[in-house]
Amino acid sequence: MKFRYLLLLLLPATFLGAQTDTSKMYKANLPLSKTVRPYPLTDPTAFMNTITATDLKALLEVLASKSMEGRETGEAGQRKAADFIAQQFKDAGIPAKGDRNSYFQKILLSNESWSNLSLRVEEQEFKNKVDYYVYPAFNPKMPELNLKELVFVGYGIEDPKYNDYAKADVKGKAVIYFDGEPIDEAGKSKITGDMYRSNWSVDWKKKVKLAKEKGAIMVFIIDPKIADNLKSNRRALSSGGWKPVASNSEKNTAEWVNNMFVSPALANALLGDKAEKVLATLADAGTDKFKPTKVKRKIELKMDKEGATLEGSNVVAVIEGIDPLLKKEYVFVTAHYDHLGSPDSSVVYYGADDNGSGTSGVIEIARAFQEARKQGIGPKRTVVCMLVSGEEKGLLGSKYYVEFPLFPLDKTVVDVNIDMIGRLDEPHKNNPNYIYVIGSDRLSPELHEINERVNMEYTKMELDYKYNAKDDPNHYYERSDHYNFAEKGIPAIFYFNGTHPDYHRPTDTVEKINFDALAKRAQLAFLTAWEVADRPARLAVEKK
Numbered sequence: 001m002k003f004r005y006l007l008l009l010l011l012p013a014t015f016l017g018a019q020t021d022t023s024k025m026y027k028a029n030l031p032l033s034k035t036v037r038p039y040p041l042t043d044p045t046a047f048m049n050t051i052t053a054t055d056l057k058a059l060l061e062v063l064a065s066k067s068m069e070g071r072e073t074g075e076a077g078q079r080k081a082a083d084f085i086a087q088q089f090k091d092a093g094i095p096a097k098g099d100r101n102s103y104f105q106k107i108l109l110s111n112e113s114w115s116n117l118s119l120r121v122e123e124q125e126f127k128n129k130v131d132y133y134v135y136p137a138f139n140p141k142m143p144e145l146n147l148k149e150l151v152f153v154g155y156g157i158e159d160p161k162y163n164d165y166a167k168a169d170v171k172g173k174a175v176i177y178f179d180g181e182p183i184d185e186a187g188k189s190k191i192t193g194d195m196y197r198s199n200w201s202v203d204w205k206k207k208v209k210l211a212k213e214k215g216a217i218m219v220f221i222i223d224p225k226i227a228d229n230l231k232s233n234r235r236a237l238s239s240g241g242w243k244p245v246a247s248n249s250e251k252n253t254a255e256w257v258n259n260m261f262v263s264p265a266l267a268n269a270l271l272g273d274k275a276e277k278v279l280a281t282l283a284d285a286g287t288d289k290f291k292p293t294k295v296k297r298k299i300e301l302k303m304d305k306e307g308a309t310l311e312g313s314n315v316v317a318v319i320e321g322i323d324p325l326l327k328k329e330y331v332f333v334t335a336h337y338d339h340l341g342s343p344d345s346s347v348v349y350y351g352a353d354d355n356g357s358g359t360s361g362v363i364e365i366a367r368a369f370q371e372a373r374k375q376g377i378g379p380k381r382t383v384v385c386m387l388v389s390g391e392e393k394g395l396l397g398s399k400y401y402v403e404f405p406l407f408p409l410d411k412t413v414v415d416v417n418i419d420m421i422g423r424l425d426e427p428h429k430n431n432p433n434y435i436y437v438i439g440s441d442r443l444s445p446e447l448h449e450i451n452e453r454v455n456m457e458y459t460k461m462e463l464d465y466k467y468n469a470k471d472d473p474n475h476y477y478e479r480s481d482h483y484n485f486a487e488k489g490i491p492a493i494f495y496f497n498g499t500h501p502d503y504h505r506p507t508d509t510v511e512k513i514n515f516d517a518l519a520k521r522a523q524l525a526f527l528t529a530w531e532v533a534d535r536p537a538r539l540a541v542e543k544k
Contacts (some may be wrong), residue, residue: 001354001391001419001480001496001503010482037453042378044530047368047521048458051361053515059088059360060422063337064352064510071351072341073109073389073397074310075453081337082313085363085387089317093368097318098406105314107243107390109398112136116143116304119260121269121297131266133230133237136305138205139258145200145218147299150270151173151292152278154285155181156207156219157200162191162286170292171215174299176270178222179261181202182286189285212257216299217321219259221269229261242393242401258303271295312338312389314397316406317366317453319373319534323380330407331383332415333482333525334363334398336391340504352510354503357422359387368526379533381413388481391419398481402488413538414447415492416529417482421521422513425498432517434462435524436496439477441468444491444539447532451493454527459520467496491539495525 054153062068069077086103088459090096113136119126126132154164156177159524164177181201182190191198199206204221223229230237257261268275276297284290315337335358339351344376350356366385372378384407398480419436428434440448455461467476477483482492497517502508532539 001476027114037415039536041531043370044088044378044527045458047372047377047527047530049517050368050371051364051480051526053519055364055418055511056357056360056518057513057515059363060352060356060513061510062509063359064083064350064356066348066350070341070349071337071389073312073338073341073393075341076221077337077341078312078389082315082389085315085359087313087336088363089315089366092317092370094317094319094366094370098207098314100416103315103317105316105401105406107204107310107314107397108245109310109390109393109396109400110245110307111242111310112117112305114304115306116301118210118302120268121266124269126240126266126269129230129237132260132262133226133233134260135237135242138208138256139181139303139305140256141305142258142301142303145258145303147174147218147301147302148296149544150176150220150295150297150299151217151291152271152274152281152295153177154219154290155200155283156221157181157191157286158210159191159198159200163538164285164290164292165210167290168214168292170211172217173215174218175211175216176220176222176262176267176295177207178282181226182534208257209255210261211259212255216257217387220270221259221261222264222265223261224264226261226263242390242396244390244396244403245309258301270297270299271448287337292346312397314389314401314543315387317370317385319366319369319379319380319383319385321380321382322373322378326380327382328411329381329538330412331379331381331529333360333362333365333383333385333418333529334415335418336389336397336481338389338392338397340392347506349504349506350509352508352513353420353422353497354508355391355419356510357420357497357513357518358418361418361421361518361525362387363541364522365529367524369530379530381533383529383533388461391481393482393496393506395479395481398484402484409488409490412485413488414444414529414532415482416433416478416487416525416532418486418522418525419494419496420499420520421495421497421525422515423497424500424514424517425500428464428498431462431518432514433460434464435521436464436467436476436498438465438468438494438496439482439486440493442477442492443486443489443541445542446539447491447493447528449529450531450535453525454531455524458527461520461524468538469496489541492543493528495521497521
């Protein structure tokens with residue numbers, strides 16, 4: 001489970017517990033389903049019963065052992081855990097269908113930040129995130145650049161209906177232009193001819209790429225709404241933070257010319273005494289009358305970056321569906337297997353509950369589906385049991401998957417996600433027969449109905465929806481891997497046992513796990529996935 005709110009670290013467990021009233025605080029809005037299943041379901045009981053406390057314990061004792069070193073993404077412990085998981089899939093007879101016929105999807109993470117970012121125009125120094133802003137991901141490293149001239153090119157657009165570069169020679173020079181596109185007095189775009197904006201406004205990077213093609217060595221983009229954009233893009237502009245990347249990603253900085261968004265006040269400083277002339281010529285931009293304005297200015301820039309890369313892996317087990325048509329649709333069961341590692345040789349963050357419990361559960365679920373597949377009984381749809389890394393760094397393994405999927409996202413029916421299912425929280429300390437259910441009704445009420453129904457028929461647990469409330473201050477719905485699927489419009493359900501005093505501490509160890517509770521919760525996740533995989537129609541998505 002990813003920790004987003006530092007406040008939780010400061011609250012004692014008793015206070016956290018006091019907030020949780022299991023007296024149907026949210027459950028009143030989600031009544032237990034009394035409906036009869038409108039289609040026959042292959043009986044999953046025999047396969048559900050293969051998920052046992054004994055087998056889960058055997059798995060977790062390895063995953064949360066000292067030898068796994070806390071399973072931090074990119075470290076040796078994570079790689080050992082990935083190999084162990086893959087071996088379980090191989091031993092179960094599940095074919096390898098990941099990258100290069102392996103059980104892995106390699107993920108590459110990058111972290112870029114500015115080590116030295118500065119701008120001086122003549123003798124005046126300007127401030128980052130006040131007078132200008134720069135995206136590290138879309139700029140190459142440039143220790144120093146001294147400019148003596150720049151060229152104003154209107155809106156920086158070259159289009160069959162509109163061209164600011166017709167009379168411009170910008171090779172080896174800096175360019176400056178306005179963000180967006182030209183709009184007439186009626187509010188219509190001069191490019192589209194109507195109220196809709198063209199891609200030149202939608203994708204600012206398109207203009208930067210064009211400037212590079214024209215030979216420009218630096219781009220200044222005048223942003224009249226700089227205050228609003230600084231606020232809305234603060235995360236992308238902040239230094240640090242691991243991000244998923246691919247070797248062929250458009251974010252490869254070698255493809256970019258350095259670029260910077262500037263305030264109107266900074267634009268005036270860059271243009272000097274030509275500022276008024278630039279505004280006067282803007283009315284003719286894109287026409288034969290427009291002449292790019294050359295400006296002589298002393299501009300000193302430093303855009304020095306530092307970066308790092310980190311490699312992890314998602315581990316996938318693919319159990320192909322038995323129905324010739326439905327097997328082309330995919331039911332995902334996910335959990336993250338990474339944790340917080342070992343900061344030094346004396347401390348290991350074992351992560352037994354977070355999320356060795358969910359990892360063990362998904363391995364057992366994969367085995368159960370594979371056993372059904374061997375007997376030719378199911379599943380009808382293809383089931384993908386995926387253990388992801390990078391969750392503790394920002395849900396990055398699942399983020400990487402939805403950006404670079406192994407299977408079509410438009411054919412992905414659901415994500416059943418398990419994150420911490422091996423412990424009891426304070427409000428349920430005398431009642432292990434419970435589980436928090438989050439997100440089941442957010443995109444597909446049918447998913448909620450299915451979960452209620454299979455629980456009523458088989459596991460008979462207390463389903464607590466407290467943390468599913470949209471005003472829940474903990475925001476658990478946004479804090480585990482299912483959320484990246486939900487962001488793509490894919491229905492998702494998240495099973496969670498709540499927090500406890502050992503959460504994100506070295507004391508989250510195996511002997512504190514309730515394996516009977518863990519088994520029952522994993523069985524419920526299996527049953528929900530089974531029914532979604534077995535039903536004749538895919539889940540209806542009613543809202544996003």
